[in-house]
Amino acid sequence: MPENLRGAPLRGLLLSESDRTVIACAAEASHPREGCGLLVGRRQADGLARVTALHPAENLLADAFSDRFELDPAARLRLQRDCRKRGEVVLGHWHSHPSGVAAPSATDAARAFEEGLVWLIQATDPATGRAGALEAVWSTGLCGPVESAFQPVALILFSE
Numbered sequence: 001m002p003e004n005l006r007g008a009p010l011r012g013l014l015l016s017e018s019d020r021t022v023i024a025c026a027a028e029a030s031h032p033r034e035g036c037g038l039l040v041g042r043r044q045a046d047g048l049a050r051v052t053a054l055h056p057a058e059n060l061l062a063d064a065f066s067d068r069f070e071l072d073p074a075a076r077l078r079l080q081r082d083c084r085k086r087g088e089v090v091l092g093h094w095h096s097h098p099s100g101v102a103a104p105s106a107t108d109a110a111r112a113f114e115e116g117l118v119w120l121i122q123a124t125d126p127a128t129g130r131a132g133a134l135e136a137v138w139s140t141g142l143c144g145p146v147e148s149a150f151q152p153v154a155l156i157l158f159s160e
């Protein structure tokens with residue numbers, strides 16, 4: 001758990017245009033299965049968080065399900081340890097929705113037991129596999145209904 005993310009809600013997530021493109025391409029490459037990866041960065045004093053690096057992650061469930069993802073917990077722990085040395089944290093993760101809906105699903109909400117993680121959801125078009133909308137939410141730790149499990153987060157794209 002990135003300890004500095006717990007508590008105060010996130011006002012917005014800063015994501016570079018190039019990282020946005022990397023996520024879109026990875027989601028397209030995984031289509032029609034869900035792709036996923038980890039978001040590394042920093043929480044800023046102004047209530048925003050900035051993504052500084054993306055880390056590819058294998059979807060452990062890709063072969064079993066087309067509509068679920070599970071990140072390797074060992075890979076995340078390793079990354080978390082490396083980040084701490086640089087004063088960064090694992091802010092959260094992204095995954096794709098081959099259904100074309102860029103919003104958390106009921107399955108996502110049921111598994112969002114960890115408070116304070118950014119969930120970025122990249123839609124891919126069910127017919128063409130092309131990347132569409134990208135939405136950010138923040139997990140409250142109240143897993144259950146989607147409305148209580150997540151709060152919307154403003155996605156702020158910037159070019160470097």
Ligand SMILES: [Zn+2]
Pocket residue numbers: 095096097104105108
């Ligand atoms: Zn999902």
